Structure formats: C-alpha cells, structure tokens
Amino acid sequence: MATGFFWDERCFWHAGGSYAFTLPIGGLVQPLAAGGLPENPETKRRLKNLMDITGLSRALDMRGAPEATREMLARVHPESYLDEFKRLSDAGGGELGLRTPFAAGGYEIAARSAGLAVAAVEAVTTGALTNAYALSRPPGHHCLPDFPNGFCLLNNIAVAIEHAQAQGRARRVVVLDWDVHHGNGTEAIYYAHDDVLTISLHQEGNYPLDTGAVTDRGEGRGKGFNLNLPLPAGAGHTAYLHAMDTVVLPQIEAFAPDLIIVACGYDAAGVDPLARMLATAETFRQMTARIKQAAEQLCDGRLVLVHEGGYSEVYVPFCGHATLEALSGSDITAPDPLAHTLDVRQPNPRFDAFLKAEIDHLAQQL
Numbered sequence: 055m056a057t058g059f060f061w062d063e064r065c066f067w068h069a070g071g072s073y074a075f076t077l078p079i080g081g082l083v084q085p086l087a088a089g090g091l092p093e094n095p096e097t098k099r100r101l102k103n104l105m106d107i108t109g110l111s112r113a114l115d116m117r118g119a120p121e122a123t124r125e126m127l128a129r130v131h132p133e134s135y136l137d138e139f140k141r142l143s144d145a146g147g148g149e150l151g152l153r154t155p156f157a158a159g160g161y162e163i164a165a166r167s168a169g170l171a172v173a174a175v176e177a178v179t180t181g182a183l184t185n186a187y188a189l190s191r192p193p194g195h196h197c198l199p200d201f202p203n204g205f206c207l208l209n210n211i212a213v214a215i216e217h218a219q220a221q222g223r224a225r226r227v228v229v230l231d232w233d234v235h236h237g238n239g240t241e242a243i244y245y246a247h248d249d250v251l252t253i254s255l256h257q258e259g260n261y262p263l264d265t266g267a268v269t270d271r272g273e274g275r276g277k278g279f280n281l282n283l284p285l286p287a288g289a290g291h292t293a294y295l296h297a298m299d300t301v302v303l304p305q306i307e308a309f310a311p312d313l314i315i316v317a318c319g320y321d322a323a324g325v326d327p328l329a330r331m332l333a334t335a336e337t338f339r340q341m342t343a344r345i346k347q348a349a350e351q352l353c354d355g356r357l358v359l360v361h362e363g364g365y366s367e368v369y370v371p372f373c374g375h376a377t378l379e380a381l382s383g384s385d386i387t388a389p390d391p392l393a394h395t396l397d398v399r400q401p402n403p404r405f406d407a408f409l410k411a412e413i414d415h416l417a418q419q420l
Contacts, residue, residue, distance in 0.1 A: 110382075
C-alpha cells in the first residue's frame with residue numbers, strides 16, 4: 055500500500071499552436087512562449103523533475119495509464135462532441151470551445167489525461183493504493199459535457215467518477231476543487247445529482263465571470279449538493295485554512311462520502327499570473343493534510359488528487375511537492391524558495407479578520 059503517482063510524458067506534448075490568451079497575435083502583440091498558452095507543459099514537467107531530483111519519485115508508486123476508452127468518455131460527453139473533437143484532431147488540430155486550442159493528436163492526449171484520472175481512482179477504490187495523484191494534462195474542471203473552455207477538453211474527474219460508479223466501486227463522491235478558478239464544468243455535470251457533492255473554493259469573479267456564485271446550490275434532487283465559496287481577491291494562507299476548517303470539512307463530513315477527489319490547482323499561489331490570491335506551498339501542504347485526515351476518518355483513506363491549473367513555472371513544482379509530501383507522508387522535502395517573500399506579503403491581521411468574516415458570511419448562506 056502506497057501513494058500512487060500517475061503520469062505520462064505524452065501529456066506534456068499537448069499543444070495549442072500559436073495562441074494568445076487574451077489578445078490576437080499580430081500587429082503590436084508579440085507571440086508568447088509555448089504558443090501563447092499560459093497552460094503550458096513546464097509547470098507539470100518541472101514538478102516531475104523536482105520530484106526526481108529530491109528523490110520523492112522513488113518514495114511513490116510511479117505509474118502510467120492507457121487512454122480513457124470511448125465508452126468511458128461517452129458517459130460524460132455526447133458522441134457528437136467526441137466525434138468532432140476526434141475529426142479536428144486527426145485533421146491537424148483546432149478549437150472546439152473557448153480557449154481550448156489543440157494540435158494534431160490532441161484527442162488522444164486528452165483521452166490519456168482522463169485515463170490517468172481513471173486509473174488513479176480505480177487503484178484507490180480497489181485497494182491497490184492508499185491514495186493517489188494524477189498529473190493530468192490537459193486539465194478538465196472547466197469542461198462541460200459538450201463545451202470545452204479554460205484549457206479543458208475533457209472533464210477528467212467526471213470521467214473517472216462515472217467509470218467508478220459504473221463499476222460499483224464508488225457510490226457517494228465528493229469533488230473538492232481548490233483551483234483558483236471556479237470548477238464550472240464539474241458543477242454543470244453534477245448540478246442535478248445527489249450522489250456527488252461538488253465544492254469549489256475559488257477567487258470571486260476570476261474565471262468564468264458568470265459562474266461560481268454562493269447561491270448556485272444545485273437543482274432537482276441535486277439541490278444542496280453544489281457548494282461555491284467565492285473568496286475575495288487577496289485571500290492568503292489563513293483564509294484558505296479557515297475556509298477548510300469551518301466550511302469545507304464539515305460539509306464533507308455531513309455528506310459521508312466513500313471517495314474524495316480533489317481538483318488540485320495551484321493557481322491560488324501568490325505568484326500565479328492568472329490570479330490574485332496569496333496561498334503558499336505550505337497552504338497546499340496543510341490543505342492536503344486536512345483532506346487526507348478527513349478521508350481516513352470518513353472513507354478508509356480513499357483520496358485522489360487530480361492536477362488542474364497553476365501557471366507559475368517556478369512555483370507550481372514546489373506547491374506540488376509540498377502537496378505530495380503531505381499526501382504520502384514522506385519526509386523528503388523541497389524547501390520553498392519563495393516562503394519568505396510570500397510570508398511577508400500575507401494579509402495583515404485586519405484584512406485577515408475581514409476575510410474570515412466573509413467566509414463565515416458565505417457559510418451562513420449555504
């Protein structure tokens with residue numbers, strides 16, 4: 055029994071071509087590195103490299119996985135969407151939704167990314183591993199059944215959940231999304247479900263602009279099983295742990311899951327270019343420790359983390375390493391090179407008190 059780490063070099067080869075994030079390329083707009091996509095392979099590749107250098111890789115059960123099958127994908131995504139995705143992929147690439155460009159072979163790489171999540175969940179729910187981490191790329195939490203957006207082409211976590219439920223290996227599942235952007239795709243897929251509790255802890259008004267309100271609680275039999283915690287910009291280490299302790303963990307305990315999955319983005323970190331939060335590597339370490347303890351108490355430790363966003367090539371590897379240290383219980387560390395910088399930038403006590411009050415106010419609306 056060990057912590058599994060699921061990865062595949064082919065996922066690092068996902069590419070979006072020449073693509074600027076917010077402005078068209080041309081004129082006075084100089085193309086960015088990696089084809090202009092903030093979602094580039096280096097954040098993930100450098101995490102794996104850091105693990106190799108520190109020796110953490112050798113303390114984990116390193117595994118690969120096959121592509122998710124068409125049957126697995128079709129439990130979440132319509133056949134028409136999958137057909138068009140495959141057609142464009144075979145023709146050299148294209149774009150199906152909003153900010154989701156892909157190159158030739160993009161369908162197969164996305165299916166591989168989903169397959170890593172499927173395999174991680176399968177290994178944990180069958181007892182082959184204690185817990186697991188899937189280094190999925192492209193990410194998935196913004197992808198709706200028939201509309202990809204925010205760099206996400208297939209909803210990796212939903213594909214994994216639906217496969218586990220179809221196999222009878224999970225019945226009640228929590229998806230905790232601490233990516234800084236609202237997990238609108240996973241929310242949409244499970245908005246009318248009462249067997250999947252979705253919780254999104256995100257920066258208010260970041261991305262998408264029109265989703266993630268605290269009043270969006272689900273519909274039909276899913277009413278009350280979707281929770282959004284939109285935090286004000288500037289929230290840091292103390293605010294995130296307060297949200298975990300006072301809102302997230304009690305809600306998970308009340309739901310009594312038999313599996314917990316974390317949509318694990320690192321873009322709430324204080325140096326991320328696509329957010330305005332102040333989390334640190336230590337924040338992610340402590341959030342992981344808390345959710346691991348909850349899983350041990352509630353569902354025999356069945357916990358899977360699936361990599362989502364995070365766009366600082368320098369800092370994501372250290373946030374990920376800290377997360378994996380806590381997940382595996384390893385004493386192999388990678389000292390945070392930005393610890394002092396981010397510690398002195400944390401909110402002052404008055405703003406922290408305001409943030410805690412805001413979180414408490416959000417909790418009262420749930």
